[in-house]
Amino acid sequence: MSRLSSIRPSNLVLLAAAPFIIYLFATSSKYLRSLIAILGIGNNAGPIFVGFLIVLAVAILGYLCARNARFQTVPGWLRISALMALPAAMALAVLGFVAPQVLMPFAESVFLHALSENTSTLIDRSSQTWVLFPEVVEAVQTGLQIVLVIYALVVAAVLLSSRLPNGSRSYAQLGFEILTGAVLFYLMFMAHWQFATGVAITFRAAIFAYIFAAILGLIWVGLQSFKPKARTTVTYGCISLALLAISAFFFMQPQVKYELVGTLDARIAIVRGTPQAQADMIRFGEFQEEGESQQYRIRSAPDAASALEQIETVDSVSGAFVPVGINTKGYPVIWQTSFLPDKYRNPALAFAVFGFLLLTLTVGGAQHKLHPLAVGAEFFVDTIRGIPMLVIILYIGLPLAGAVKDATGGGIDMTNMTRGIIAISVGYSAYMAEIFRSGIEAIPRGQIEAGGSLGLSRWQTARLIILPQALRIVTPPLGNEFIAMIKDTSLLSILSVRDMTQRMREFQAASFLPFAPFNTAAILYVVITLGCASFLKWIERRTAREDR
Numbered sequence: 099m100s101r102l103s104s105i106r107p108s109n110l111v112l113l114a115a116a117p118f119i120i121y122l123f124a125t126s127s128k129y130l131r132s133l134i135a136i137l138g139i140g141n142n143a144g145p146i147f148v149g150f151l152i153v154l155a156v157a158i159l160g161y162l163c164a165r166n167a168r169f170q171t172v173p174g175w176l177r178i179s180a181l182m183a184l185p186a187a188m189a190l191a192v193l194g195f196v197a198p199q200v201l202m203p204f205a206e207s208v209f210l211h212a213l214s215e216n217t218s219t220l221i222d223r224s225s226q227t228w229v230l231f232p233e234v235v236e237a238v239q240t241g242l243q244i245v246l247v248i249y250a251l252v253v254a255a256v257l258l259s260s261r262l263p264n265g266s267r268s269y270a271q272l273g274f275e276i277l278t279g280a281v282l283f284y285l286m287f288m289a290h291w292q293f294a295t296g297v298a299i300t301f302r303a304a305i306f307a308y309i310f311a312a313i314l315g316l317i318w319v320g321l322q323s324f325k326p327k328a329r330t331t332v333t334y335g336c337i338s339l340a341l342l343a344i345s346a347f348f349f350m351q352p353q354v355k356y357e358l359v360g361t362l363d364a365r366i367a368i369v370r371g372t373p374q375a376q377a378d379m380i381r382f383g384e385f386q387e388e389g390e391s392q393q394y395r396i397r398s399a400p401d402a403a404s405a406l407e408q409i410e411t412v413d414s415v416s417g418a419f420v421p422v423g424i425n426t427k428g429y430p431v432i433w434q435t436s437f438l439p440d441k442y443r444n445p446a447l448a449f450a451v452f453g454f455l456l457l458t459l460t461v462g463g464a465q466h467k468l469h470p471l472a473v474g475a476e477f478f479v480d481t482i483r484g485i486p487m488l489v490i491i492l493y494i495g496l497p498l499a500g501a502v503k504d505a506t507g508g509g510i511d512m513t514n515m516t517r518g519i520i521a522i523s524v525g526y527s528a529y530m531a532e533i534f535r536s537g538i539e540a541i542p543r544g545q546i547e548a549g550g551s552l553g554l555s556r557w558q559t560a561r562l563i564i565l566p567q568a569l570r571i572v573t574p575p576l577g578n579e580f581i582a583m584i585k586d587t588s589l590l591s592i593l594s595v596r597d598m599t600q601r602m603r604e605f606q607a608a609s610f611l612p613f614a615p616f617n618t619a620a621i622l623y624v625v626i627t628l629g630c631a632s633f634l635k636w637i638e639r640r641t642a643r644e645d646r
Contacts, residue, residue, distance in 0.1 A: 106635060112628055119621060128611055132618040135605035136598050138295030141227065142203055147293040149204030150285070156190045157282045159183040160249065164256050164275040168268075184257060187250040194246040198239050205242045206230060211290035252277060296598040300626075303519055303597060304584045310523035311583070312576075315530030319538065321475035322531075326463060334460040334470045341453030348446030353436040358385065359429035360409050360417030365397045367405035367418040373440055380419055385433040444505075475531075482528035487521075488589050494521035495593045518590035526583055533575045537568035570641050577634035581627050588623075598622060 123129045140146075163183035194201055210230055213220055220234045230238065256274045259267060287305070291298040358366070358380065368377050379385050383392045397415055399405035405418040406427060422434065438446070459470040459477075466473070482490070495517040503511050512520070541564050549559030591600035598619060606615040 106632055108628055109632055112625070123618075126614070128609075128614040129618055131609070132602075132605060132611070132614045133622075136296055136602050136615065136619055136622060138291075138297065138299070138596070138598075138601055140292040140295060142207075143293040145200075145203040146207050149201045150289075150291070150293065152190065152193075153201065153204065154282075154285050156183075156186045156249075157278070157285055159186050160253050160256075161275070161278040161282050163253055164271065164278045167256050167259055168271040168275055180257075184250070184253050187246075187253040191243075191246040191250045194243045198242070201242060202235075202239055205238055206235060207292045208289045209238050211292070249281070296596065296601045297622075297626075299515070299595065300584065300587050300597040303515065303522070303587045303590060303595070304580065307519045307522035307526065307587070308580050308583055310519065311526040311530050311579075314523060314527030315534050318475045318479055318527060318531035319534045321469075321471045322479075322535065324469035324472045326467065326469045330469060331460060331464045334456060334463075338453050338457035338460055341449045341456065345446050345449035345453055348442045348449065349438065351438065351442040353438050355422040355434065355436045356419055357422050357425065357431050357435075358417060358419050358433040359406075359425045359431050361430070362394060362417060362432065364416035365395045365414050367399040367408045367415050368396045369402050369405050369418075369420060370398050370400055371440070372419065373437060373443065376419070376435070376437060379435075385435070479528040479531050482525060483532075485525070487525045487586055488592065490525040491518060491521040491589050491592060494524065514590075514593040514595050518587075518593050518595050522583060522586060522590075526579060526586075529579060530576070533572050533579070534568065537572035538564055540571050541567050573638055573641055574634075577631075577637070580634070581630055584627060584630065585623065 123133055159179055160183050163180040166177055166180035190201075206229075210221065210228075215221065215228065220230060221228050222231050252274065256271070256278070259270045259274065262270055287302055356372075356376070360366075366380055368380065377396060381394060381396050383394055386392075397408070397412075399408060399418070402418075402420040402424045405420050406424065406429070408415040409418055409429065417432065418429075425431070437443075455474075456470065459473045462468070463470040463473045495514065499512050499517045545563050545567070546559055549563045554562065587597055588599035590597055591603060594600065596604075602615045602619040605611075609615070
């Protein structure tokens with residue numbers, strides 16, 4: 099009974115219902131197929147899962163071994179795990195040579211999904227299920243064997259690092275801990291889990307978004323704590339005026355003159371690179387007199403000469419929008435205009451926006467005796483909290499990500515998963531900023547004064563005195579934010595991120611089942627959130643014991 103009393107009541111209810119849930123999935127093919135689809139269980143999942151568990155166990159032991167070597171005072175279980183790390187790593191290396199078929203399904207799956215499925219030449223697309231070419235599989239096996247041998251040598255070096263001189267020992271042990279931790283991090287958060295892809299994507303999106311949101315929240319709190327100095331207003335005012343001056347310089351650059359020639363009977367050829375505003379004016383007929391506007395179809399042309407040539411060679415094109423002076427064939431001019439090229443217009447608008455925003459923050463800060471960056475951070479937090487999370491995801495995931503891609507010439511082309519993580523991080527950073535701020539303000543002012551009397555800098559006082567105490571206070575609300583973030587990852591399905599919700603929608607659309615997919619997804623989310631809530635409660639109890 100003492101064991102049952104330590105279990106949370108909500109978990110007891112779930113445990114009592116577990117036999118009925120298991121019976122439901124075991125006896126109903128509808129629910130079983132829904133479970134497989136939503137979890138993301140792929141082909142050959144069993145052998146892949148076995149290989150993953152073996153590699154993960156050895157990676158955990160290697161990290162614990164490095165952790166034990168770095169710290170002198172560790173629990174007994176950690177010392178035992180450290181002693182098991184080298185035999186386990188050596189056994190895994192031997193297994194890679196003696197029975198590679200145990201580990202190869204997992205290694206092949208990870209390598210295959212790390213490639214670009216559309217462009218990679220290492221994938222055999224002749225069969226219905228895409229696989230690696232046989233020679234690529236052999237290369238993957240050889241690489242796996244080499245990696246396992248190297249990892250065994252690294253674990254051996256960790257155990258031998260205690261014999262190094264004191265000066266280099268700490269650096270070597272820290273490097274080993276980072277290396278083994280990186281291996282463990284890759285397996286948990288980067289490697290493809292073909293045995294549970296949907297769950298992996300959901301958890302990874304929530305965890306990465308939580309980490310980034312916490313970092314951003316601390317940044318907003320740090321900016322809000324900035325205090326203005328004597329010359330702060332003058333400095334930031336000069337910077338904002340300089341930005342506005344640069345914007346005016348770009349706006350004053352010579353404009354280019356374009357003309358619409360030909361007729362409006364068919365499509366109109368638009369030279370590639372023409373500003374979107376001008377193309378829209380032609381598409382919607384805004385160049386005509388008021389009351390006569392109508393929509394026209396447009397067609398892209400690589401250059402002005404090609405646009406004029408299409409009038410003669412393409413029956414569906416009767417007009418062209420080209421620079422003035424290019425119309426050597428005497429086509430009738432319908433409309434003329436001038437505008438600033440994008441190479442001047444885009445930086446002019448960017449500098450104007452940043453300059454005006456900084457000037458506004460500077461004036462507001464001077465009015466209320468606050469730092470301009472503090473005003474900006476407070477404005478960001480208040481604004482983001484007023485925007486629905488779905489709107490933030492759509493805005494960052496679609497137009498903003500597209501604008502970044504265009505501005506960098508395709509150099510920064512984020513995946514849908516990355517866009518969704520950034521969107522959730524930005525949205526939840528405002529809430530986390532308020533949580534951190536309330537926790538910091540709960541620390542008595544005398545703690546800050548005591549840090550100053552000890553000769554600590556502002557940063558040292560925050561890192562060594564304020565933040566450790568504030569984190570204990572804000573642990574419960576931060577846990578609530580993580581649970582809410584797990585549920586809000588379902589909104590990423592709007593960006594076609596194939597998490598559990600997106601897989602549920604795909605399966606429901608393909609099977610036309612009315613209840614099984616939705617009930618299965620609801621049960622999975624309940625299990626996950628209750629498990630996370632229990633883990634967070636354990637952290638709260640442990641934190642409370644440390645405070646006593």
